[in-house]
Amino acid sequence: MSESLVIVERELLQPTGLQEIDVQRVLEQLMGPSIDAADLYFQQSWSESWVLEDSIVKSAGHSLEQGVGLRAIAGEKTGFAYADELLPEALMHAAGTARAIARHGQSYQLQAWQRDRSPSLYSSADPYQGLDASAKVELLKTIDVYARGLDTKITEVTVSLSASHENILIAGSDGTYAGDVRPLIRLNVQVIAEHNGRREMAAAGGGGRFGQQQLLADDAWKEYANEAVRQALVNLEAVAAPAGMMPVVLGPGWPGVMLHEAVGHGLEGDFNRKGTSAYSGCMGDKVASELVTIVDDGTLPERRGSLSIDDEGVASRCNVLIENGVLKAYMQDKLNARLMGVESTGNGRRESFSCLPMPRMTNTYMLAGKSNPEEIIASVEDGLYAVNFGGGQVDITSGKFVFAATEAYRIRKGKIAEAVKGATLIGNGPEAMRQVSMVGTDLALDNGVGVCGKAGQSVPVGVGQPTIRIDAMTVGGTGE
Amino acid sequence: MNVRMGELETLEYHRDSGLSVTVYRGQSKGSASSGDLRPESVLNCVRKAAEIARFTQPDKFAGLPDKDHLASSFPDLDLWHQQELHVDTVISNAMAVEAAGLNLDERIVNSEGGGFSASQGISLLSNSDGFSGRRWGTNYSQSCAFIAADDKGMQRDYWYDNKHALTDLDSFQTTGEMAAKRTIARLGARSLKTARMPVIFSPQVAAGLLGHFIAAISGGNLYRNASYLKDRLHSQVFPAVITLREQPLLKRGAGSASLDAEGVATTAAEIVSEGQLEEYLLNSYSARKLGMVTNGHAGGVRNLKLEAPSITSEQLLADMGDGFLVTEVMGQGVNIVTGDYSRGASGFLIKNGEIVHAVDEVTIAANLSDMFMQITGIGNDIDARGRIHTPSILISEMMIAGG
Numbered sequence: 001m002s003e004s005l006v007i008v009e010r011e012l013l014q015p016t017g018l019q020e021i022d023v024q025r026v027l028e029q030l031m032g033p034s035i036d037a038a039d040l041y042f043q044q045s046w047s048e049s050w051v052l053e054d055s056i057v058k059s060a061g062h063s064l065e066q067g068v069g070l071r072a073i074a075g076e077k078t079g080f081a082y083a084d085e086l087l088p089e090a091l092m093h094a095a096g097t098a099r100a101i102a103r104h105g106q107s108y109q110l111q112a113w114q115r116d117r118s119p120s121l122y123s124s125a126d127p128y129q130g131l132d133a134s135a136k137v138e139l140l141k142t143i144d145v146y147a148r149g150l151d152t153k154i155t156e157v158t159v160s161l162s163a164s165h166e167n168i169l170i171a172g173s174d175g176t177y178a179g180d181v182r183p184l185i186r187l188n189v190q191v192i193a194e195h196n197g198r199r200e201m202a203a204a205g206g207g208g209r210f211g212q213q214q215l216l217a218d219d220a221w222k223e224y225a226n227e228a229v230r231q232a233l234v235n236l237e238a239v240a241a242p243a244g245m246m247p248v249v250l251g252p253g254w255p256g257v258m259l260h261e262a263v264g265h266g267l268e269g270d271f272n273r274k275g276t277s278a279y280s281g282c283m284g285d286k287v288a289s290e291l292v293t294i295v296d297d298g299t300l301p302e303r304r305g306s307l308s309i310d311d312e313g314v315a316s317r318c319n320v321l322i323e324n325g326v327l328k329a330y331m332q333d334k335l336n337a338r339l340m341g342v343e344s345t346g347n348g349r350r351e352s353f354s355c356l357p358m359p360r361m362t363n364t365y366m367l368a369g370k371s372n373p374e375e376i377i378a379s380v381e382d383g384l385y386a387v388n389f390g391g392g393q394v395d396i397t398s399g400k401f402v403f404a405a406t407e408a409y410r411i412r413k414g415k416i417a418e419a420v421k422g423a424t425l426i427g428n429g430p431e432a433m434r435q436v437s438m439v440g441t442d443l444a445l446d447n448g449v450g451v452c453g454k455a456g457q458s459v460p461v462g463v464g465q466p467t468i469r470i471d472a473m474t475v476g477g478t479g480e
Numbered sequence: 481m482n483v484r485m486g487e488l489e490t491l492e493y494h495r496d497s498g499l500s501v502t503v504y505r506g507q508s509k510g511s512a513s514s515g516d517l518r519p520e521s522v523l524n525c526v527r528k529a530a531e532i533a534r535f536t537q538p539d540k541f542a543g544l545p546d547k548d549h550l551a552s553s554f555p556d557l558d559l560w561h562q563q564e565l566h567v568d569t570v571i572s573n574a575m576a577v578e579a580a581g582l583n584l585d586e587r588i589v590n591s592e593g594g595g596f597s598a599s600q601g602i603s604l605l606s607n608s609d610g611f612s613g614r615r616w617g618t619n620y621s622q623s624c625a626f627i628a629a630d631d632k633g634m635q636r637d638y639w640y641d642n643k644h645a646l647t648d649l650d651s652f653q654t655t656g657e658m659a660a661k662r663t664i665a666r667l668g669a670r671s672l673k674t675a676r677m678p679v680i681f682s683p684q685v686a687a688g689l690l691g692h693f694i695a696a697i698s699g700g701n702l703y704r705n706a707s708y709l710k711d712r713l714h715s716q717v718f719p720a721v722i723t724l725r726e727q728p729l730l731k732r733g734a735g736s737a738s739l740d741a742e743g744v745a746t747t748a749a750e751i752v753s754e755g756q757l758e759e760y761l762l763n764s765y766s767a768r769k770l771g772m773v774t775n776g777h778a779g780g781v782r783n784l785k786l787e788a789p790s791i792t793s794e795q796l797l798a799d800m801g802d803g804f805l806v807t808e809v810m811g812q813g814v815n816i817v818t819g820d821y822s823r824g825a826s827g828f829l830i831k832n833g834e835i836v837h838a839v840d841e842v843t844i845a846a847n848l849s850d851m852f853m854q855i856t857g858i859g860n861d862i863d864a865r866g867r868i869h870t871p872s873i874l875i876s877e878m879m880i881a882g883g
Contacts, residue, residue, distance in 0.1 A: 050536075053704070054539075056537040056538075056539055057535075057536050057537050058509065058536060058537060058539045058542065059509050059510075059511065059536060060510060060511070060532045060535070060536050061510075061511040061512065061513070061532070062510075062511070062512040062513070062528045062529070062532060063512065063513045063514070064512075064513070064514045064515065064516065064521070064524075064525070064528075065514070065515040065516075066515065066516060067515065076484075076487065076489060077487070077488050077489060077490070077491075078489065078490045078491070079490075079491045079492075080490065080491065080492040080493070081492070081493040082493075082494070082495070084495075084496075084497065084515050084516060085516075085518075094493075097493050098493070100491065100567065101488065101491045133531075133532070133534075133535035134535055136535075137535055137536070137537070155705060156704055156705055156706070158704075192704070192705055192706060192817065194705070198818075199705065199817055199818065200817065200818065201706060201815075201817045241822070243674050243843070243845065243879050243880075243881035244674040244881055244882075245674070245882075245883055274484070274590065274592070275590055275627075276590055276592060276627050276634075276636065278633075278634065354494065354496065356490065356492070390812045390813070391811070391812040392811060392812070393810045393811045393812070393824070395636065395810065396636070397627055397634045397635060397636035398633065398634060398635055398636065398669070398840060399633075400810070400824065400826070400840055400841050401810075401824075402810040402811035402813075402823070402824030402843070403811060403812075404811055404812050404813035404822065404823075421815075421818075421820060422813065422815065422818075422820040422821075422822045422845060423822065424811055424813035424822040424823060424824060424843045424845070426810075426811075426824045426841055426842065426843050426881075427841065428841060474671070474841065474842065474843060474881050474882055474883065475843075475881060476813070476822045476823075476824070476842075476843020476844070476845050476879075476881040477822060477845055477879070477881065478820075478822070478845045478846060478847075478879045
């Protein structure tokens with residue numbers, strides 16, 4: 001049995017007086033005679049964040065949540081209810097509500113529980129362990145002083161430190177009995193720079209599923225402050241981005257958010273089961289340039305998007321989505337996998353006990369290629385080099401995606417030229433992936449800041465890629 | 481409740497309860513929240529907030545609202561319309577919405593489903609100055625999303641309605657058909673040549689555009705120097721024909737409330753009067769930071785309506801002549817600090833006031849400051865489903881980037 005499962009049983013179940021037999025009884029109540037599958041998702045989580053603004057640590061908040069989500073599935077139908085009281089009566093009542101969905105279906109037997117043995121990919125310790133409240137305050141003040149000292153043009157600094165710690169227990173009618181203890185920490189530095197009547201904002205940060213010692217080792221926060229200040233200063237000098245179609249070079253690391261939007265969402269199992277994705281029915285087809293291999297990998301130790309087990313108790317995996325341009329797999333949760341006749345890929349995720357799980361990404365990235373990054377830039381006569389991005393968005397059905405560059409440069413005659421601002425890139429996922437003509441050797445993952453939203457649910461994710469060249473994309477600036 | 485292709489898909493029951501506590505120790509602030517309302521958890525929540533306030537630093541602007549700004553009357557805004565709904569009724573409502581669109585046209589080939597939801601909520605706000613106020617409301621919504629296909633590919637679109645009273649909802653037919661018609665209209669979409677041209681924002685995207693203006697005049701962004709409208713109070717930010725009127729006490733209004741999120745009374749106001757910016761949107765804290773007085777905007781704006789001499793949407797298209805009608809925007813390319821705006825867009829190419837073809841995969845870009853000053857026409861097709869109520873807006877020129 002996994003260490004996490006022992007911890008979760010001790011910390012989540014024991015204080016409520018709930019026994020394994022009670023959990024089994026609720027699951028039986030949820031199953032009834034006509035349900036195909038059912039599961040219970042127990043969650044207990046706290047989060048705490050501290051914010052510095054105007055050079056004082058002016059606010060901090062603590063939040064505690066716990067509850068149980070109960071799901072009953074009959075064919076393609078799902079009934080869902082939850083209880084925020086961990087009491088047998090509340091659970092039995094919610095179970096009755098959730099199974100109201102089922103009118104037809106076959107009789108199904110509960111499988112004997114198989115205690116999950118997946119090793120954990122991260123520590124079970126409180127991520128703030130060893131950093132008390134006054135030390136947090138001192139840390140934020142130190143970062144503020146440091147960032148302001150970097151350049152006299154910096155007029156505002158906001159620093160935030162946040163962490164959460166979750167205990168998860170999943171019990172399912174298919175015999176799933178699994179637990180996970182999930183730490184998550186993040187530090188963010190945002191600055192405003194002013195000069196000659198112009199004002200620009202920039203931010204940088206990082207984190208992951210580890211503790212504060214690792215986040216703060218070797219003064220890693222200095223890198224975030226340096227980066228935020230550097231970006232703000234670059235943007236103070238930036239001119240309007242061009243408008244029109246041109247070759248685009250995307251830098252390594254965080255620009256992988258483009259893959260998340262352009263490809264990742266379209267390969268989620270629910271959209272493909274329903275036939276609503278631009279990638280529906282394309283399994284085995286060539287959907288990208290042969291230089292492109294993309295994976296979704298939940299198994300990277302301590303990464304923000306990683307999970308020892310997903311929110312349905314399935315051990316996460318490294319799934320190859322596109323290999324040498326050929327579509328190899330969709331990302332699946334249990335429901336969509338069953339309906340499509342495949343296995344879950346360990347991508348069933350949910351924001352909390354009060355939401356239903358769906359196929360979601362973990363850490364999505366493109367594998368390294370053979371081109372030298374300098375050669376890639378040198379290959380462009382006139383184009384755009386985009387190295388940092390805000391968020392993006394995709395229309396799964398038409399495949400259209402958009403994302404906004406927060407740091408970008410014009411490439412002129414193979415050389416990086418002036419900085420440009422306000423460059424939004426728009427394209428069509430499959431089309432953009434066919435236009436990838438060079439892939440660099442410099443694969444990098446992001447620093448651990450990604451949040452993905454789908455159907456109103458937010459989950460932490462990671463992205464990454466090497467430097468890549470896309471031959472033609474629409475750049476939406478205001479300039480010529 | 482969601483149904484898809486005539487079959488029940490998900491049935492969800494949500495029951496949320498929670499408590500948030502803010503403690504001021506002198507002028508140091510701590511907050512805590514809990515989803516667990518058992519007495520010992522509530523006590524822990526208060527203790528946690530108090531403990532945090534021992535470590536945060538004093539902020540001379542922090543604290544409760546001044547007593548004389550707190551709401552003292554709580555008029556009935558007609559927001560509570562409780563209705564017993566059997567689960568079978570809810571299922572058949574969702575099915576009726578979907579069916580109305582699914583069978584409208586053979587090019588509707590797939591559905592993301594029809595949805596129906598009913599909710600009720602109540603919140604109580606109390607503070608140690610003896611204030612106690614309540615907000616309450618019911619909400620009903622129905623929605624539908626379809627996929628249409630032709631030989632050029634698939635397109636998706638949706639429609640919804642959202643009201644405090646069930647009887648105020650559009651008919652199932654209206655919502656379902658509107659979703660289907662919007663989806664079909666997008667078929668054959670293609671990009672445009674890069675060019676400058678006039679742009680009409682349909683009411684749904686115009687509300688989002690005004691949302692950026694709201695963000696830029698919000699106290700939090702102003703005191704952080706993070707707004708392109710800093711120091712622009714009492715200056716002209718819209719053409720003189722435009723007034724932005726806020727009516728927080730509107731009966732059955734989507735955003736109505738007699739008190740804001742910290743208990744301050746809300747009042748009707750002209751935020752923009754004949755083109756001039758007359759009010760920032762302030763809560764107690766941002767007001768003190770700016771040396772001003774709160775005007776009840778903790779938690780945002782409530783029923784903000786764009787008023788101007790209007791014409792029909794057909795006339796507005798005719799006035800534009802040749803240009804781009806935007807019905808959807810995508811992405812996050814809006815910078816409130818500088819006003820730079822560049823977003824993905826889809827909609828329709830207009831020639832001589834008539835739709836020529838559907839458009840997607842283009843971006844529209846300009847600076848917010850110029851965009852609002854360059855509004856040259858207003859439709860009469862106000863959409864009041866959200867907190868911002870706007871008609872179609874014609875902007876005389878933007879940069880369109882495409883193929």
